[in-house]
Amino acid sequence: MDGTERKNIRRGCKVRIVQKQHQRTGELTEGIVRDILTNSPVHPRGIKVRLETGHIGRVQEVLST
Numbered sequence: 565m566d567g568t569e570r571k572n573i574r575r576g577c578k579v580r581i582v583q584k585q586h587q588r589t590g591e592l593t594e595g596i597v598r599d600i601l602t603n604s605p606v607h608p609r610g611i612k613v614r615l616e617t618g619h620i621g622r623v624q625e626v627l628s629t
Contacts, residue, residue: 565625565626566625566626567579567581567610567611567622567623567624567625567626568606568607568608568609568610568611568623569605569606569611570600570602570604570605570606570607570611571605572626573597573600573611573613573623573626574597575597575598575599575600576596576597577596577597577626577627577628578594578595578596578597578626578627578628579594579595579596579597579613579615579623579624579625579626579627580592580593580594580623580624580625580627581593581595581610581613581615581619581620581621581622581623581624582610582621582622582624583619583620583621584620584621586621592624592625593615593619593621594627595615595616595617595619596615596616597613597614597615597616598613598614598615598616599613599614600612600613601613601614601620607622609622610622610623610624611623
């Protein structure tokens with residue numbers, strides 16, 4: 565599922581994010597959403613979230629809701 569729409573992402577969802585320092589390489593980090601940081605309903609580069617591990621990045625892929 566696409567990570568550009570806020571309605572697709574909930575706390576506890578398993579997602580893959582790209583962190584700011586990995587945007588050039590596209591390296592993805594997998595984890596569980598703890599907080600949704602983007603307030604707008606849609607963001608073209610992905611909704612920004614904080615994972616349970618503390619990593620912050622933009623959602624590229626939603627694995628489970």
